[in-house]
Amino acid sequence: MLMDQKWQRSRLASEVAVTSLVTVLFFLFTLFSAALLGGCAGRTQDVNELAGVAKRVDALELKVGNVQDTLFNGGQVSLLAIQPAFAETMRRYADRFADMFFAAKNGNWALAAYMDRRMREAVASLRVTRPRDWSAVNSFHRTSLDPLLAATAKMDFAAFQSQYAKTIVTCNSCHAAMGFSYVMFVQPTQPAQPNLNYTAKTKATDFKEFLPPGTP
Numbered sequence: 505m506l507m508d509q510k511w512q513r514s515r516l517a518s519e520v521a522v523t524s525l526v527t528v529l530f531f532l533f534t535l536f537s538a539a540l541l542g543g544c545a546g547r548t549q550d551v552n553e554l555a556g557v558a559k560r561v562d563a564l565e566l567k568v569g570n571v572q573d574t575l576f577n578g579g580q581v582s583l584l585a586i587q588p589a590f591a592e593t594m595r596r597y598a599d600r601f602a603d604m605f606f607a608a609k610n611g612n613w614a615l616a617a618y619m620d621r622r623m624r625e626a627v628a629s630l631r632v633t634r635p636r637d638w639s640a641v642n643s644f645h646r647t648s649l650d651p652l653l654a655a656t657a658k659m660d661f662a663a664f665q666s667q668y669a670k671t672i673v674t675c676n677s678c679h680a681a682m683g684f685s686y687v688m689f690v691q692p693t694q695p696a697q698p699n700l701n702y703t704a705k706t707k708a709t710d711f712k713e714f715l716p717p718g719t720p
């Protein structure tokens with residue numbers, strides 16, 4: 505009887521031990537799975553975020569195109585694709601360059617300074633649309649438009665006229681360098697915009713946005 509009780513007690517004890525061990529193991533397993541699932545959930549979230557970012561980059565590229573001159577397959581709808589590049593820009597550039605001459609010749613120096621600034625603005629977009637050619641435009645401004653603006657600031661037509669002829673030569677050198685040697689600008693004999701008063705007597709600094717030579 506006593507033996508029986510003893511045996512039963514030890515059986516009970518071992519059953520308790522086994523149950524506790526199973527419980528502990530189960531608890532550990534639950535913890536481990538939770539950690540594993542949590543990790544996976546984190547990764548799924550990362551993947552979703554990446555997919556979201558990629559979608560936004562695609563949408564942005566569709567809008568702005570690829571600035572590196574390689575057409576993105578949505579290029580035809582990009583803002584970059586519909587920007588005027590050299591040809592249209594040069595039309596406006598050349599017209600203002602011609603008008604500048606008549607303004608200087610007739611003493612409307614503010615109008616000459618105005619034309620200089622608007623010429624520079626006309627090509628400013630090339631910095632974005634034709635980034636590889638921007639340095640050529642910029643160096644042309646330094647070497648060929650700045651001296652013209654200096655003569656404008658001094659209201660010195662003799663200096664202006666001789667620099668104007670030199671500037672025409674550099675205009676055409678750039679054309680040749682870029683494969684357009686047959687696009688030859690010549691000394692204009694009339695303004696591109698005839699309906700402006702070229703003879704009003706003004707100073708260069710009357711142009712309120714006047715910036716000294718050397719400003720981009």
Ligand code: HEC
Pocket residue numbers: 590591592594595597598601637640641644671672674675676678679682684687689
């Ligand atoms: C950085 C180089 C560069 C400089 C500097 C430059 N041009 Fe041009 N120009 C071009 C290129 C390139 C074209 C041809 C554009 C095309 O068709 O792709 C062009 C075209 C032109 C055209 C023809 C535009 C048309 O289609 O009717 C005129 C006019 C012109 N340029 C005038 C001038 C004048 C005037 C100057 C100087 C005050 C000048 N350019 C300076 C690069 C230049």
